[in-house]
Amino acid sequence: MLNKTRIVIVGIGGVGGYFGGLLSKKYTNGDDVEVVFVARGEHLNEIQNKGLTVIKGNENFVTKPYLATDDYSKIGVADYIIICTKSYDLKQTIEKLKPLINHSTILLPLLNGVSASDEILEILPHANVLKGCAFIVSKIKSPGIIENSGNIQKLSFGMDGPIGEAVLHLKDLMLDAGIDLTVSDKISTAIWEKFIFISPTATSTSYFDSTIGKVLDENLETVLKLIEEVKNLALAKSVTISDDISGKTLNTMKSMPYEVTSSMHRDYLNQKPQTEVESLTGYIVREAEKLGIAAPTYQKLYERLLKKGSL
Numbered sequence: 001m002l003n004k005t006r007i008v009i010v011g012i013g014g015v016g017g018y019f020g021g022l023l024s025k026k027y028t029n030g031d032d033v034e035v036v037f038v039a040r041g042e043h044l045n046e047i048q049n050k051g052l053t054v055i056k057g058n059e060n061f062v063t064k065p066y067l068a069t070d071d072y073s074k075i076g077v078a079d080y081i082i083i084c085t086k087s088y089d090l091k092q093t094i095e096k097l098k099p100l101i102n103h104s105t106i107l108l109p110l111l112n113g114v115s116a117s118d119e120i121l122e123i124l125p126h127a128n129v130l131k132g133c134a135f136i137v138s139k140i141k142s143p144g145i146i147e148n149s150g151n152i153q154k155l156s157f158g159m160d161g162p163i164g165e166a167v168l169h170l171k172d173l174m175l176d177a178g179i180d181l182t183v184s185d186k187i188s189t190a191i192w193e194k195f196i197f198i199s200p201t202a203t204s205t206s207y208f209d210s211t212i213g214k215v216l217d218e219n220l221e222t223v224l225k226l227i228e229e230v231k232n233l234a235l236a237k238s239v240t241i242s243d244d245i246s247g248k249t250l251n252t253m254k255s256m257p258y259e260v261t262s263s264m265h266r267d268y269l270n271q272k273p274q275t276e277v278e279s280l281t282g283y284i285v286r287e288a289e290k291l292g293i294a295a296p297t298y299q300k301l302y303e304r305l306l307k308k309g310s311l
């Protein structure tokens with residue numbers, strides 16, 4: 001470990017901006033902990049010039065990290081790298097991060113989906129890669145400004161096995177920064193339970209071009225079929241999940257504000273050139289096929305979403 005702890009957050013969007021913002025605010029003097037933001041374009045310019053504004057309800061704060069950059073050669077080796085890009089940007093981002101990683105650097109991907117850690121390990125087979133996920137509703141409102149809505153802002157991360165000291169140190173630094181989190185030594189359960197919620201949510205809101213509330217009102221049968229198909233995939237992969245996961249997932253969807261939609265649907269609405277359809281929908285189709293289990297609803301919606309492109 002370096003004398004100072006260096007935490008790098010890559011992708012200062014809805015997720016990275018909110019949790020990275022709290023870290024930057026807490027460790028603003030950079031004495032013991034340096035918080036580095038890797039961002040790009042107009043968003044980076046605004047952060048460098050005016051700081052990052054984080055809005056939560058009627059409150060907001062502005063924070064300037066120790067360093068905000070798109071130049072990876074200026075950062076140095078990191079103790080922790082928290083990866084908060086979309087899944088379609090993951091591979092190219094990991095390639096760029098190589099100079100920041102040594103044998104003790106810990107990587108924490110917070111992307112939705114269940115494949116980010118494995119994708120990182122394909123590129124960096126010897127890296128220390130945790131698994132993690134975020135429970136939050138948050139987005140870039142405009143360059144330099146993150147807007148958080150909803151009533152949950154929480155992280156789960158860890159591994160499937162004993163948690164080492166360096167991970168516990170990250171946990172303490174985050175807790176001190178006011179981040180609500182759980183560290184688990186059975187993290188696959190949390191990752192898959194989030195996936196069983198977000199995959200049907202992202203797939204159905206994108207397919208029906210609907211908010212979560214509307215899709216539950218008008219297309220509940222399809223949502224229930226998606227939940228069953230992704231749940232069956234988890235069971236076929238021998239992942240431990242709650243016995244009542246279907247009911248739990250439906251309750252989580254119902255607890256979301258009516259007008260909230262998924263970040264994948266927002267990418268379709270914003271006519272982004274890419275979406276997370278491969279990691280949140282296509283993944284189930286491909287894995288179900290490999291394991292010889294049925295996922296007809298996913299198959300149908302995936303094919304249609306591929307043709308649909310931007311809504």
Ligand SMILES: NC(=O)C1=CN([C@@H]2O[C@H](COP(=O)(O)OP(=O)(O)OC[C@H]3O[C@@H](n4cnc5c(N)ncnc54)[C@H](OP(=O)(O)O)[C@@H]3O)[C@@H](O)[C@H]2O)C=CC1
Pocket residue numbers: 010011012013014015016038039040041043084085086087089092093096110111112134135136137138139140263264276
């Ligand atoms: N938003 C939410 O409420 C939630 C999102 N998630 C998941 O978290 C992940 C992140 O989502 P979200 O925060 O919404 O995404 P956003 O699109 O809001 O933010 C991602 C940011 O990463 C930037 N980025 C991508 N690659 C790089 C790079 N190589 N260097 C610097 N910046 C980069 C993007 O820049 P640019 O705009 O230029 O592409 C963008 O600003 C996704 O997997 C999502 O599904 C999980 C829970 C809730």
Ligand SMILES: CC(C)(CO)C(=O)C(=O)O
Pocket residue numbers: 112134135136137138198201261262263264
């Ligand atoms: C909770 C929700 C639906 C919020 O946007 C989400 O996790 C996501 O979109 O990725």
